[in-house]
Amino acid sequence: MKAKINNRVILHQGRSFSFVKENVTLENGTTVDLDVVRHPGAAAIVPFITNDRLIMLRQYRHAIGHHIWEIPAGTLDPGEDPLECAKRELIEETGYSGRQWEKLGEITPVPGYSDERIHIFVATDLTPAEQNLDVDEVLDVHQVSFEKTVQMIEKGQIQDSKTISGLYYTSLWLKRSA
Structure with a gap:
């Protein structure tokens, strides 16, 4: 099972990337909030x-x-x-x-x-x-x-x-x- 994103909140949208908080259910069934930088590459x-x-x-x-x-x-x-x-x-x-x-x-x-x-x-x-x-x-x-x-x-x-x-x-x- 791949991790499942339950919710995503954009905390900041910059010129090149966004900083988001994602509520994620991991492979082991644990649900956590993670801070992630989403970048175009x-x-x-x-x-x-x-x-x-x-x-x-x-x-x-x-x-x-x-x-x-x-x-x-x-x-x-x-x-x-x-x-x-x-x-x-x-x-x-x-x-x-x-x-x-x-x-x-x-x-x-x-x-x-x-x-x-x-x-x-x-x-x-x-x-x-x-x-x-x-x-x-x-x-x-x-x-x-x-x-x-x-x-x-x-x-x-x-x-x-x-x-x-x-x-x-x-x-x-x-x-x-x-």
């Missing part, structure tokens, strides 16, 4: 500017109060295909467009309270395009070797889950491509 990109260098962002994240290292990513618009979202976000955030794309995988970053799924892509054969940041995006674009990103993870300099997952998927992709 996102796409993240590992963009290679050369065979061994990729684009990383140093981006301010208000929720944690400081800048972090990330791969480009963004929220899916309603009904948007994840690949189209990835293509749009790469241009908007980095000022580059990718000619070659491959989906590497999907992750569910915080399944304890959110249904968000992030689709992870690799983009190659990049060409310059016009960067078009959202008003709330404060970021710098950097070129970093793939080896350096692995070292940054080992040193705790990259802590973002989608970025670590994306770089791991990329390491598998690089092994397959060798």
Whole structure:
């Protein structure tokens, strides 16, 4: 038996997601109230500017109060295909467009309270395009070797889950491509 949602109350509807309280009957018959973030999903990109260098962002994240290292990513618009979202976000955030794309995988970053799924892509054969940041995006674009990103993870300099997952998927992709 799958869990059954008996009642849902939207506590807050934001630009990108909603925060809801759901009364749920679980598989074991227990009925509980759960707080859930309902999210449309996102796409993240590992963009290679050369065979061994990729684009990383140093981006301010208000929720944690400081800048972090990330791969480009963004929220899916309603009904948007994840690949189209990835293509749009790469241009908007980095000022580059990718000619070659491959989906590497999907992750569910915080399944304890959110249904968000992030689709992870690799983009190659990049060409310059016009960067078009959202008003709330404060970021710098950097070129970093793939080896350096692995070292940054080992040193705790990259802590973002989608970025670590994306770089791991990329390491598998690089092994397959060798």
